[in-house]
Amino acid sequence: MNGHDWLGPVRRATFWAPLGVVGALVGLWWLAVAATGSLIVPTPGQVLLGIGELARQGLLLRHVTSSLWRVGVGFGLAVVLAVPLGVCMGWFHGVFVAVNPVIQLLRPVSPIAWIPLAILWFGVGDLSPVFLIFLSSFFPLVVNTTTGVHTIERQYVRAARNFGVGGLRLLRLVILPAALPHILVGMRVSLGVAWLVVVAAEMIALDSGLGFLIMDSRNAGNRYDLVVAGMVLIGVFGLSLDSVMRRLETFRAIRWRDGG
Amino acid sequence: MADRIRIKDVAKTFLTRGRPLLVVEGIDLAVAETEFVALVGPSGCGKTTLLNIIAGFEAPDRGEVSVDGMPVTGPSRTGIVISQLGSVFPWLTVAGNLTFGLGDLPRAERARVARHYLAVVGLQGFEHAFPSELSGGMLKRVEVARALAVRPEILYMDEPFAALDALTRLRLRLELRRILAEEPRTCVLVTHDVEEAIHLADRIVVLSARPGRIQDVVDIPFPHPRRLSSLEVVALKDRILRELGVEALTSGAD
Numbered sequence: 001m002n003g004h005d006w007l008g009p010v011r012r013a014t015f016w017a018p019l020g021v022v023g024a025l026v027g028l029w030w031l032a033v034a035a036t037g038s039l040i041v042p043t044p045g046q047v048l049l050g051i052g053e054l055a056r057q058g059l060l061l062r063h064v065t066s067s068l069w070r071v072g073v074g075f076g077l078a079v080v081l082a083v084p085l086g087v088c089m090g091w092f093h094g095v096f097v098a099v100n101p102v103i104q105l106l107r108p109v110s111p112i113a114w115i116p117l118a119i120l121w122f123g124v125g126d127l128s129p130v131f132l133i134f135l136s137s138f139f140p141l142v143v144n145t146t147t148g149v150h151t152i153e154r155q156y157v158r159a160a161r162n163f164g165v166g167g168l169r170l171l172r173l174v175i176l177p178a179a180l181p182h183i184l185v186g187m188r189v190s191l192g193v194a195w196l197v198v199v200a201a202e203m204i205a206l207d208s209g210l211g212f213l214i215m216d217s218r219n220a221g222n223r224y225d226l227v228v229a230g231m232v233l234i235g236v237f238g239l240s241l242d243s244v245m246r247r248l249e250t251f252r253a254i255r256w257r258d259g260g
Numbered sequence: 261m262a263d264r265i266r267i268k269d270v271a272k273t274f275l276t277r278g279r280p281l282l283v284v285e286g287i288d289l290a291v292a293e294t295e296f297v298a299l300v301g302p303s304g305c306g307k308t309t310l311l312n313i314i315a316g317f318e319a320p321d322r323g324e325v326s327v328d329g330m331p332v333t334g335p336s337r338t339g340i341v342i343s344q345l346g347s348v349f350p351w352l353t354v355a356g357n358l359t360f361g362l363g364d365l366p367r368a369e370r371a372r373v374a375r376h377y378l379a380v381v382g383l384q385g386f387e388h389a390f391p392s393e394l395s396g397g398m399l400k401r402v403e404v405a406r407a408l409a410v411r412p413e414i415l416y417m418d419e420p421f422a423a424l425d426a427l428t429r430l431r432l433r434l435e436l437r438r439i440l441a442e443e444p445r446t447c448v449l450v451t452h453d454v455e456e457a458i459h460l461a462d463r464i465v466v467l468s469a470r471p472g473r474i475q476d477v478v479d480i481p482f483p484h485p486r487r488l489s490s491l492e493v494v495a496l497k498d499r500i501l502r503e504l505g506v507e508a509l510t511s512g513a514d
Contacts, residue, residue, distance in 0.1 A: 155347040156347055158317065159347035161335050162315075162335045163360055164337050
């Protein structure tokens with residue numbers, strides 16, 4: 001009997017079991033709406049129709065892409081700044097001692113608390129949510145990168161020095177690959193938080209994005225089918241972003257820590 | 261035979277909880293070009309510190325170390341350390357590890373050298389394997405091959421096989437002797453395993469308890485391959501163990 005046959009039932013179960021739970025919840029939702037005769041809370045069918053309506057009007061693509069774009073820019077900016085800072089903090093004790101208290105002080109401040117200042121500094125436009133996403137992504141990334149570099153086992157650095165590898169080559173050949181598992185965890189956490197924050201940030205202002213869709217649908221005519229449609233889309237795209245990051249982590253050279 | 265390593269009056273003090281602790285003192289030793297010297301001593305006697313000083317990872321407080329007449333100022337590819345911890349990079353394939361120290365060679369030459377030394381340690385065909393797929397003994401072979409690949413003059417070994425099971429340890433010792441017969445190198449081995457030292461070394465330097473000083477230097481005259489069960493070997497082992505303060509083993513009067 002080969003491994004695939006043996007795993008077959010397990011694979012089928014991991015596919016069908018969660019689908020069954022989702023199906024059951026959707027069914028309950030539908031029944032509850034039907035039973036209470038609610039005129040406000042939409043049925044799953046109405047939500048699907050709502051998504052279809054958004055797609056036909058081209059709004060689906062517009063809201064999704066502008067949310068994704070903001071997350072991309074803010075998150076990208078955070079990666080570009082937080083990873084080098086984290087590497088410096090992990091490698092140079094002096095930098096860690098000097099910078100870490102500030103990081104720890106700012107880290108627990110919710111990005112949502114920055115919204116008034118963001119509006120003050122960047123106005124009501126694309127820049128404010130990008131700034132908030134940058135902030136929310138920055139701290140988990142710095143912390144995880146620092147930990148990753150801190151915990152590099154000394155014998156690897158010693159061996160590299162023994163082979164005459166130092167400076168930037170040490171960074172590229174040893175420090176970054178050794179810290180990469182931690183950096184990727186930081187990126188996954190950051191991206192998750194960024195997705196939470198973009199939706200919240202878009203609720204305040206602007207004219208596009210999934211957060212805007214939700215608030216606008218409620219304000220302009222109590223379209224609760226579109227409100228829930230927005231929520232469903234947020235969930236689906238959040239899950240997709242996370243699975244992209246998970247996929248990244250499964251590459252052999254990256255996943256070395258879990259043993260291949 | 262010329263001296264490869266010269267150690268003159270080396271001493272090292274560490275600060276532990278603010279108090280100075282003399283670790284090694286008055287070490288004078290010369291190691292010849294193709295000689296295999298083992299440093300044995302009780303734990304905490306500073307043998308690893310001494311090895312780190314010779315290999316350039318730590319500076320002595322007094323005295324000096326020179327390799328081929330040049331003072332040692334830091335680690336270099338002249339002498340590669342193989343330690344108990346193991347330092348095969350887990351994010352690189354076996355081939356990637358072997359070519360790690362060969363950055364200055366053309367790509368084709370790097371691959372050729374890697375293949376050669378992989379064959380030397382009996383791991384041909386494992387080029388593309390990741391370290392997590394290998395056993396402890398295989399990882400140690402990769403580490404030895406990676407060290408040999410940069411053609412070092414010296415191999416520094418700090419309890420290199422201590423983390424392995426007894427059978428693998430014995431097998432790797434035999435292989436190390438075979439490799440050294442094919443490609444002679446200067447070797448300095450730190451170990452607390454007297455039998456391992458007798459099995460491998462030409463000369464055993466017995467260090468005293470801290471602060472480590474050279475207590476005795478024992479030549480091992482037996483030709484390779486050595487039979488560990490021979491009477492002379494057993495007698496020598498008992499003698500060295502007695503010097504290390506382990507008495508009861510030979511008397512049997514317990």
